Amino acid sequence: MVRFLAFAPLVIAAAFGGFFLWGLDGDRDPNAIPSVLISKPAPEFALEPVPGLDTPGLARADLAGAKGPTIVNVFASWCVPCRAEHAVLTALAETEGQTLFGINYKDKPADAVRWLNELGNPYERIGSDQTGRAGIEWGISGVPETFIIAPDGTVLYRYVGPVVGDNAVATFRAALRQAGSLPVDGG
Amino acid sequence: MKRLALYLFLVPGAATVAQAVEPDEILADPQLEARARDISRGLRCVVCQNQDIDSSNAGVARDLRLLVRERLVAGDSDDDVIAYVRARYGDYVLMSPPLTPATFALWGAPFILSGIGMVFFIALTRRQGSAQTRPLLSDDEEKQVDRFLDRGSEEDTS
Known part of the structure; x- marks a missing residue:
């Protein structure tokens, strides 16, 4: 017993040290909210097109009907990071042939039209989610958020925040490669 | 006066x-x-x-509040409403984490830690207790002690 007690401070220090080491890990994001959607079918939703745009609306059926994996991007004209992210998504859609769908989240149609006219419209389909209800179905916590959906309608990946900067783009491209929608050896 | 100022400062915040x-x-x-x-x-x-969403001014919190009310009006029970939100946002959305295998450590830690504390407590008090109940000196030993003390006093006086 005495011998055990002699080691107790060491054991306690090691336990706390281990806990603190885990807490200090820079890759651990305590604010990250695990998504319940991953590996599950995409939620049921049907959104009207944005009035004033030629782009058709977006519904659950469009995800399952696509040829390959699709990217679903939740955006809004009032969202400043979305503006920064727009170029990255446009490049993916236009030069690398990714299928890009958009959910226009709680946006005034006129603002969305003006925003897309100014920056260009890389989206194949855009659903207008004025009430934010589709956003809740997708479990989003804000804009932008970007999902990768398998051709059978399963959610493969979710990126919270703008896909901007080398790290974010690399992470997102790795997810696209894993989904099989980018060639594995490609950068 | 200072206290009054503090109240005036705090009360609007609470409101x-x-x-x-x-x-x-x-x-x-x-x-x-x-x-x-x-x-x-x-x-x-x-x-x-x-x-919690009841005290948050965020847009999504408002949407969720409206959703909760909508479900209630539609006739859902409290548990149904919570399950509906939980299905979309996961366990994370619950302010008190549910007891699942992932949270066993969280829920068990207080009991395990107080258990360890109890073991230490019992071990330490036992040791102290045994020190106190050490048998008293036998008569022979007492006499020996007396002799030493007496001789000591004799030496002092001589």
Whole structure:
């Protein structure tokens, strides 16, 4: 017993040290909210097109009907990071042939039209989610958020925040490669 | 005076915290509204993560409050409403984490730690106790001690 007690401070220090080491890990994001959607079918939703745009609306059926994996991007004209992210998504859609769908989240149609006219419209389909209800179905916590959906309608990946900067783009491209929608050896 | 100033400073703050629920959200039926408030206090705002949706001003929190009320009006039970939100946002949205295999450590830690504390406590008090109940000196030993003491005093006086 005495011998055990002699080691107790060491054991306690090691336990706390281990806990603190885990807490200090820079890759651990305590604010990250695990998504319940991953590996599950995409939620049921049907959104009207944005009035004033030629782009058709977006519904659950469009995800399952696509040829390959699709990217679903939740955006809004009032969202400043979305503006920064727009170029990255446009490049993916236009030069690398990714299928890009958009959910226009709680946006005034006129603002969305003006925003897309100014920056260009890389989206194949855009659903207008004025009430934010589709956003809740997708479990989003804000804009932008970007999902990768398998051709059978399963959610493969979710990126919270703008896909901007080398790290974010690399992470997102790795997810696209894993989904099989980018060639594995490609950068 | 200082205290009064402190109250004046704190009270408006408390009032604004409590009033995230906007008048247009409140249900006409006070009973349903009370249930909605109760449910809202158990749901985490996913934007400002240490606030419940009842006290958060974030847009998503408002949407969720409206959703909770909509489900209640549609006739859902409290558990149904919570399950509905939980299906979309996961366990994370609950302010008190449910008991699942992932949270066993969390729920068990207090018991395990107090168990370890008890072991230490018992071990230490036992040792102390045994020190106190050491048998008294035998008569022979007492005499020996007396002899030493006596001789000591004799030497001192000589």
